[in-house]
Amino acid sequence: MTDLLSFALLSFTSFFTLINPLGTMTIFMTMTKDLDSAHRTQTAKKASLVAFITIVIFAFSGQLLFNFFGISVNSFRIVGGVIFFLMGMDMLQARLGTVKVNPKEVKNYVSDISVTPLAIPMICGPGALTNAIVMMEDAHTIELKGVLIASIIVVMLLTFVILYSSSRIIKLLGETGNNVMMRLMGLIVMVIAVEFFFAGLKPIVISMMN
Secondary structure (H helix, E strand, O other), X not given: OHHHHHHHHHHHXXXXXXXXXXXXXXXXXXXXXXXXXXXXXHHHHHHHHHHHHHHHHHHHHHXXXXXXXXXXXXXXXXXXXXXXXXXXXXXXXXXXXXXXXXXXXXXXXXXXXXXXXXXXXXXXXXXXXXXXHHHHHHOOOHHHHHHHHHHHHHHHHHHHHHHHOHHHHHHHHHHHHHHXXXXXXXXXXXXXXXXXXXXXXXXXXXXXXX
């Protein structure tokens, strides 16, 4: 039971900080400022759903990707740790590590911006996809896999709620509050990055010494 709770906590915190819905909501507001409330809600709902489906697909197809490209899980952990650390550095300095879109170009996107760039790569970026693959590899039992999927669902629901309430949240937190939250999440991401990096490096070093 303790293992399930610790794995659930790690899954939730890692996905929430990497997806970073609080950082995404400011760009979401910019891209949907010309939409009415109903269309904004529809965009947030579709973006969250597409991101969830993409993460789950990558989580379950991770082993196939490893086998196809001849990649080891430990190597992926090291690369993932580097990616997370760089993302955490950007967040720690209150810089949004997301796609920057010129508001004048929004109308030129294919019929619906909820898929690209909102769902991919803003919500569901390389960090979240890497995390999904690595954590699914660590989920050795059906219970752990269920906990992982449940954590992703909870994070996606929170992402939708945050995007849906973005205008009120931004007014409530203010610019200073947004920057503080961004830095706190950046610090958590960097801690996760160190754990991932050394978890992948240790087995490789041991195998080289033997």
